[in-house]
Amino acid sequence: MAEGIIQVGPLGTVTATVLLGIVAVLAAAFDGAVGARLQGRRTLSGAAAPVWEGARLLRQRRRTIVAADSLLWRIGVVGLLVVALLKVAVVPLGAWTVADLSVGVVWFNAMDVMVWALVWLVGWGANSAHALIGGYRFLAQALSYELPLMFALTGPAIAAGSLRVGDVVAAQDELWFVVWMPVAFLVFCAGVVAFSVWGPFGAAAGKDIAGGVLAELSGVDRLLLLAGRYALLSAGAGFAVALFLGGGSGPFAPSWVWTLVKTLAVLAALVGVRRLLPVVRPDRLAEVAWIVVLPAVLLQLLLVSFVVVQ
Numbered sequence: 001m002a003e004g005i006i007q008v009g010p011l012g013t014v015t016a017t018v019l020l021g022i023v024a025v026l027a028a029a030f031d032g033a034v035g036a037r038l039q040g041r042r043t044l045s046g047a048a049a050p051v052w053e054g055a056r057l058l059r060q061r062r063r064t065i066v067a068a069d070s071l072l073w074r075i076g077v078v079g080l081l082v083v084a085l086l087k088v089a090v091v092p093l094g095a096w097t098v099a100d101l102s103v104g105v106v107w108f109n110a111m112d113v114m115v116w117a118l119v120w121l122v123g124w125g126a127n128s129a130h131a132l133i134g135g136y137r138f139l140a141q142a143l144s145y146e147l148p149l150m151f152a153l154t155g156p157a158i159a160a161g162s163l164r165v166g167d168v169v170a171a172q173d174e175l176w177f178v179v180w181m182p183v184a185f186l187v188f189c190a191g192v193v194a195f196s197v198w199g200p201f202g203a204a205a206g207k208d209i210a211g212g213v214l215a216e217l218s219g220v221d222r223l224l225l226l227a228g229r230y231a232l233l234s235a236g237a238g239f240a241v242a243l244f245l246g247g248g249s250g251p252f253a254p255s256w257v258w259t260l261v262k263t264l265a266v267l268a269a270l271v272g273v274r275r276l277l278p279v280v281r282p283d284r285l286a287e288v289a290w291i292v293v294l295p296a297v298l299l300q301l302l303l304v305s306f307v308v309v310q
Contacts, residue, residue, distance in 0.1 A: 206279060
């Protein structure tokens with residue numbers, strides 16, 4: 001167990017689940033408020049919109065598709081929320097964590113790869129052309145963002161000399177990694193947006209294919225998938241704080257408060273990206289990711305390695 005990190009029991013797991021849910025709801029409310037503001041409507045009504053939409057979807061009947069693979073379909077839908085919680089399990093909330101794994105950074109990346117399978121299952125299980133195209137789009141996008149994301153995760157681990165998230169946080173006592181790893185930080189944040197099927201990386205749920213992986217979802221299934229996207233964004237924002245923003249370090253307040261404040265700040269930026277940037281076609285994303293982003297993050301990694309060796 002990392003020095004200064006306390007691994008909590010079952011009650012801590014419940015607390016982490018509740019906190020993830022609250023942060024995800026806040027993200028949805030912020031997204032609704034920004035959307036309402038841009039459309040000239042009342043900000044408060046926009047913030048409350050996710051609540052009313054959630055209530056509407058809970059009352060709505062599930063759509064039934066002929067020859068759909070309901071089991072795989074529902075595994076994909078529910079799985080995104082489960083993966084988000086498993087990601088959060090290794091994120092320290094101040095001095096506490098659910099699982100102080102010696103390979104916490106690798107664990108987070110492994111859960112990201114699980115998202116590939118889950119989004120694909122949502123597209124495949126629906127037995128719908130639009131959903132299937134959405135699933136293929138996500139796989140094409142994942143092939144573009146995964147390698148840069150993996151190398152972005154590697155930078156803080158090399159600088160800390162450990163794959164344990166608590167050690168990475170402790171290594172930032174004097175200087176946050178974002179200061180001398182800005183490329184890795186930006187690439188990681190872009191990866192979070194991508195695996196959340198969000199904003200410029202939301203082609204898998206594009207309007208041009210009738211909503212893609214969302215096309216055939218209704219009722220509680222649609223609600224769970226939408227909640228899973230916000231939960232993944234929230235988990236990614238929390239991990240960005242641990243890897244690059246010093247975790248719970250900060251003056252005048254307990255470390256867990258600083259962790260939440262930083263997480264909400266990063267999350268607000270990630271949610272706002274949806275309103276600022278257009279959706280990128282997967283083929284265009286592949287060009288930029290492989291020709292520009294991957295070499296840039298490798299150069300960042302080379303710099304980190306050089307500094308650590310010196």
